Each structure stands twice: as C-alpha cells, then as structure tokens.
Amino acid sequence: MPSVAFYVRTDRTETELSRTFEDETSVADADLVEVTPQFEDILQQNYSLAAELTFPSFGGETQIELGFARFEDDIVGTEETSEYDPFPTLDSFEGTRELIDMVDEETSLELQHERDFGSMQLEFGVDYRLKQRDSLVTLAEIGAPGDPYNAFELDSEFGLREQRIDPYVMLTGRSNAFQWEAGLRYEMTELEIEGYADYNDDDVDDFDRADSDYAFLLPSAHLRFDLTEDDRLNFSVARTVRRPNFDTLSPVAEDESPTEDFSFIGNPTLEPETAWGVDVGYERRLGRGGIAGLNFFYRGIQDLIEVAATGDTCEGLPLLSPQNVGDGSVWGIEFDFSAPLTLFGLENTGVFVNYSWLDSEVTDPVTGQERRFNDQAESVFNVGFIQDLPTLNTSFGASYREQGDAFFRIQGEEGTTIYSGDLEIFIEHRIGDNFTLRFTGSNLLDAEKEKIYRTYETLASQLNPAIESGEELEFEREESGPVFQLVGRYAF
Numbered sequence: 001m002p003s004v005a006f007y008v009r010t011d012r013t014e015t016e017l018s019r020t021f022e023d024e025t026s027v028a029d030a031d032l033v034e035v036t037p038q039f040e041d042i043l044q045q046n047y048s049l050a051a052e053l054t055f056p057s058f059g060g061e062t063q064i065e066l067g068f069a070r071f072e073d074d075i076v077g078t079e080e081t082s083e084y085d086p087f088p089t090l091d092s093f094e095g096t097r098e099l100i101d102m103v104d105e106e107t108s109l110e111l112q113h114e115r116d117f118g119s120m121q122l123e124f125g126v127d128y129r130l131k132q133r134d135s136l137v138t139l140a141e142i143g144a145p146g147d148p149y150n151a152f153e154l155d156s157e158f159g160l161r162e163q164r165i166d167p168y169v170m171l172t173g174r175s176n177a178f179q180w181e182a183g184l185r186y187e188m189t190e191l192e193i194e195g196y197a198d199y200n201d202d203d204v205d206d207f208d209r210a211d212s213d214y215a216f217l218l219p220s221a222h223l224r225f226d227l228t229e230d231d232r233l234n235f236s237v238a239r240t241v242r243r244p245n246f247d248t249l250s251p252v253a254e255d256e257s258p259t260e261d262f263s264f265i266g267n268p269t270l271e272p273e274t275a276w277g278v279d280v281g282y283e284r285r286l287g288r289g290g291i292a293g294l295n296f297f298y299r300g301i302q303d304l305i306e307v308a309a310t311g312d313t314c315e316g317l318p319l320l321s322p323q324n325v326g327d328g329s330v331w332g333i334e335f336d337f338s339a340p341l342t343l344f345g346l347e348n349t350g351v352f353v354n355y356s357w358l359d360s361e362v363t364d365p366v367t368g369q370e371r372r373f374n375d376q377a378e379s380v381f382n383v384g385f386i387q388d389l390p391t392l393n394t395s396f397g398a399s400y401r402e403q404g405d406a407f408f409r410i411q412g413e414e415g416t417t418i419y420s421g422d423l424e425i426f427i428e429h430r431i432g433d434n435f436t437l438r439f440t441g442s443n444l445l446d447a448e449k450e451k452i453y454r455t456y457e458t459l460a461s462q463l464n465p466a467i468e469s470g471e472e473l474e475f476e477r478e479e480s481g482p483v484f485q486l487v488g489r490y491a492f
Contacts, residue, residue, distance in 0.1 A: 004491055007047040014040040016478070032087040041076040060115025060122075067108040075100040080142075095142035099152065102135045104246070120173040126166065133160040133246045135195075156252045158195020162243075164188065179224040187241060188215040193268045197251045210251075210268035216241045234281040234295075242273040244305060248322040262413070263314040264307075267321045275301040289350075290339025298331040304362055306374045309411035318412055328362030328373060348388040356380045366411045367463060375417065378404035393430040398423065408453075412462065415453025422447045436489045444482050451476040 020034035021027055048069035055062055080095040112125035138152040170183035194209045220238035227233060250266035281295035308323040338352040358380075360373040384399030402421040408414065424442040431437065456462035456471045 003049070003051045004489075005047070005049045006487070006489055008045070008485075008487060010042070010044040010046075010485075012042050012483075014038075014042065014480075018476075029087050032084055034081060034083050036079065036081045039078045043074045045072040046070070058113065058115065060113055063110075063112045063114075065108075065110040065112075067106075069104075069106045071104040073100065073102040073104075097140045097142075097152075098155075099138045100135070101137075102133065104131070104133050106131045117171070120171050122169075122171055124167075124169040126168070127164070128166075129162075129164045131160075131162045131246070133250075135159070135250065135252070137252060154196070156195065156197035158193065158197060158251060160246050160249060161192045162246075163190045177226040179226075181220075181222040183220045185218040185220075186215065187218060189213065189243065189272075191249075193249060193251065195251070212269065212271075214272065216272075216274060230285040232283045232285075234279065234283065236277075236279045238277055240275050240277060242275075242305075244270040244272060244322065248305065262320050263317045264320045265310075265314065267323065270305065270322055271303045271324050273301055273303050273305055273324075275299045286339050287342055288340075289342070290337075292337045292339075293335070295334045295336075296331075297334070299329065301328050301330065304328045304373070306362075307410060308365060311411075320410065323365075325365050326363055328360060330358065330360035330373065330376075332356055332358040348390065349385060350388075351385045352383070354380075354382040364409060366409060366459070371409065372407055374408040374410070375406045377406045377419070380404070394428065396425070396427040398425045400424075411459060412457075413453055413455045414462070415451060418450040418452070420448040421445055434491045438487045438489070440485045440487070442483045442485075443480060446479055446481055449478045451478075 016038040018034075018036040018038070019027075019032060020036075021031045022033045023031040046069075048067065050065065050067040052063065052065045054064075075098075077098040077100070078095070079098075080093070082093050083091045085091040107130045109128040110125065111127075112123065114121065114123045116122070136157050137155040139155045140150050140152045142150070164187065166185060166187045168183060168185040170181065172181045173179075191212045192209075193211070196208075216239075218239045218241065220236070222236040222238075223234070225233045225235075244267075248266050248270060249268050251268050252265065277297065277299040279295060279297045281293055283291060283293040285291055303324040304326060305322050306325045307320050308325060310319045310321045310323075312319045334354070334356045336352075336354050338350060340347055341349045341351065356379060358376060358378060360376055361370050362373055363369070364371045380401070380403045382399060382401050384397060386395060386397035388395045400421055400423050403419050405419075406417045408417065422442070423444040424440065425444065426438060426440045428436060428438040452473075452475050454471055454473050461471055
C-alpha cells in the first residue's frame with residue numbers, strides 16, 4: 001500500500017511601502033501627499049496524507065486512493081496611512097491591525113477499476129472530494145501616532161463547504177498507427193457558504209448565506225497518429241469546467257491595493273466557467289530522451305470570470321468583485337523543447353525551453369467593445385536545465401521565467417501591468433529509497449511588477465477621454481525579495 005505524507009511550515013514577514021505624489025511627474029518630498037507602510041507577520045502550516053491500495057478484481061484491477069490535506073494560515077497585518085498637506089506637515093493619520101485565522105481542509109476518495117474490453121481498455125470510477133474553509137477576521141484601529149490600538153472587534157466569520165461527486169467512464173484503444181481515447185465525466189457540486197461579514201458601509205448588506213448546486217456533463221476525445229517512429233500528430237476536443245476558488249467566493253471586503261483606490265470582495269453567487277476546447281499539435285522525438293513540439297489551442301468560454309466594479313462602495317471606496325462577464329474565447333500557440341545534452345557527452349544534463357503566445361477576446365462590460373481578457377499576459381517564456389549526479393544521489397538545476405505585459409480595464413480604471421523575470425534554483429538529495437531533501441531558492445532576481453494606469457472619476461470620462469473629470473495617471477511598483485525553502489519528503 002503506497003503512502004505519501006508531507007509537512008511544510010512557513011514563518012515569514014512581508015513589508016510594503018506605498019508613496020503617493022501630487023505631481024505625476026515628480027517624486028520629490030515637496031509633492032508627497034501620502035505614505036502607507038504595511039507589515040504582515042505570516043505563519044502557515046500545510047500537511048497532507050495519501051494512501052493507495054490496488055488489487056485484482058472482476059477480471060481487472062481496482063484502485064482505491066484516500067487523501068487528506070490541511071492548510072492553516074495565521075496573519076497579523078498592520079497598515080498605517082499618513083497624509084501630508086503639504087509635506088512634511090501631517091494632515092491626518094490612521095492605522096489598522098488585522099488578525100486573520102483561516103483553516104482549509106480537503107478530503108478525497110477515488111475509486112477506479114480497469115479491465116480489458118475486447119481489443120480496448122475500459123476504465124470507470126468515481127471521485128469524491130470535500131473542501132472546507134473556516135475563516136475568522138478581527139480588526140483594531142488606531143487614531144493618532146503613539147496611541148494604543150483599540151480593542152479588536154469581529155469583522156467577519158464564515159465557513160465554506162464544497163462537496164463534489166464525479167463519476168466517469170473512459171475507453172482507450174489502438175489500431176496500427178492510431179491511438180485514441182474517449183471519455184465521459186459527470187461532475188456534481190454542492191456549495192454552501194454561511195457566516196457574517198460586516199462591511200461598515202450602508203451601501204453594502206451584511207453577508208448571511210449562499211447555496212448553489214450545479215452539474216456538468218463533460219465529454220472528451222483524444223487522437224494520436226504516428227507519422228513515423230519519431231513524428232506524431234495529436235488532436236483533442238473536450239468540454240471542461242473551472243470552479244471559482246474559495247478566495248473568489250469569500251464574502252470578505254479588503255483593500256485591493258496599498259493606494260486604497262478600491263476595495264475587493266469575493267462573490268458567493270459566482271457561477272463556474274465552462275469551455276469547449278480544441279488542441280492540434282505536432283511532436284518529434286529527438287534521440288533517446290529528447291522531444292520538441294508545437295501545439296495550437298482554442299477555447300470557447302462561457303460565463304467568463306473577471307474582476308469588475310459592483311457599483312457599491314465599502315469604507316467609502318469603490319467595491320470590486322469577481323463577476324461572470326459573459327462569453328469569450330482564447331487561443332494561442334505553444335512551443336516545447338526538452339532534451340539531454342547527449343551530443344556533447346552530457347547524458348545526465350537536460351535542458352528545456354517553453355514559449356507560449358496568447359490572445360483572447362471578450363466584450364468589455366464597460367465600453368461594449370471587444371478586448372483581451374483582463375490581466376492575461378501576451379506571452380510566457382521558460383528556460384532552464386537539470387543536472388543529475390547519479391553517484392551522489394543528487395540533482396540540481398535552475399529555471400528562468402518571464403511573461404509579457406498584461407492589459408486590464410474595469411469601470412473607473414484601466415492600464416497595463418509589466419512583469420520582470422524570475423530566476424529559481426534547486427538542489428535535491430536522495431537518502432535511501434524513501435527520503436528526499438530538497439532546497440529551493442526562488443525570486444532570486446528580486447522580481448518587480450510595475451502598474452501604469454489611469455483612474456476616472458466618472459464613466460463618461462472613461463468612455464470619452466476628451467472629457468476631463470478628475471482622472472489621474474498613476475504608477476505603482478512592487479518588488480519582493482528572494483524566498484528560500486527546505487523540504488523533506490518521506491514515502492512509505
């Protein structure tokens with residue numbers, strides 16, 4: 001009975017400083033109007049257990065897999081805002097301390113049976129998953145520098161429960177150069193959200209309860225055709241579903257950015273996205289271990305989920321929330337290459353390259369015009385290597401990732417987000433047959449994210465830039481330092 005268990009503990013501090021200047025072309029102290037430092041002490045614990053049992057039965061093979069995972073998140077966040085008019089004269093000051101206690105749990109049970117069915121292979125089974133979240137948020141405020149924080153008050157307390165039952169059946173077969181696969185999956189979901197959230201704003205009702213049930217029939221078909229021993233064509237068509245995650249469902253209002261231009265809240269009534277997709281690809285095998293491929297994909301999406309303005313306010317700020325904005329489509333081309341450097345006598349050295357170009361189209365709910373999906377990068381590039389040292393039971397490697405610019409538009413704001421590259425390295429050492437120790441260093445280039453955007457006071461001024469109505473051009477830069485992680489894995 002193969003079993004897997006892991007435990008990860010993360011204890012870190014995050015610091016962020018935001019400065020707002022009156023003159024969009026100046027960063028001089030004389031033009032400084034607001035300073036917002038943010039501090040977060042974060043303690044996270046994550047562990048999971050999984051066990052698998054396989055045995056012969058009914059002329060085939062049956063597999064049962066049971067899993068459990070738990071994630072605990074304890075955050076102490078502090079934010080202080082100082083307004084100057086003019087600098088360095090302090091005009092106003094306010095501060096908030098927030099305590100977040102959140103626990104996620106997931107229980108899974110998978111039952112699967114495989115057997116020959118004539119010249120084909122039949123597989124059928126059922127997957128069961130239960131995901132739960134309990135969240136408690138309390139707040140305390142401070143009114144002036146040096147004053148003690150007030151007593152903590154309840155801000156929100158709620159629970160989410162998602163239960164899924166997914167039966168499926170699949171047939172696979174082969175005929176000469178053809179390999180094919182056809183499947184049918186029926187996914188049933190029950191979602192319950194219940195609790196209390198105080199938005200402290202008359203324009204927004206306090207949250208109480210939201211329930212939703214939905215089911216989707218998901219057919220799929222895949223075909224592989226071997227042109228030669230080294231060349232293959234792939235074709236697939238499938239219907240898929242993407243459920244909203246708990247973060248987009250959570251009915252808790254929070255600041256969207258340090259500049260506090262907006263507040264953000266999850267949407268408990270959000271519907272899942274569904275899509276019909278087509279993939280057409282070509283693969284070529286290179287030597288004994290290398291492969292290169294080119295793939296085209298298209299997805300027609302229904303009930304696309306994007307962040308949009310609700311028309312409400314929270315704490316005097318416009319409120320954003322994930323919404324189903326309608327139907328859209330996305331398409332692109334992917335190139336993959338990976339191979340050992342055998343030609344150079346480096347059989348234990350592997351390199352890989354991946355590049356994806358993306359485009360999309362959806363009707364903008366603000367302007368009524370066609371545009372790309374919000375926050376979708378134009379391209380994604382990955383390159384790296386892995387070096388194996390068999391005599392030392394050790395391997396190490398590095399990878400570099402960079403993505404293109406991303407455009408976004410919501411009511412009251414639009415702009416572009418620019419990302420810098422990210423470098424990651426790892427060293428992994430295997431001890432015996434069951435234990436592995438892995439050290440990872442990520443974000444070694446102190447990645448930056450720059451956001452250049454314009455805010456509009458009225459919808460009319462956004463639809464017609466010639467109208468001047470308090471619009472502002474703003475620039476934000478976020479930078480984070482390296483992250484180092486040491487993980488031990490034991491398989492038993």
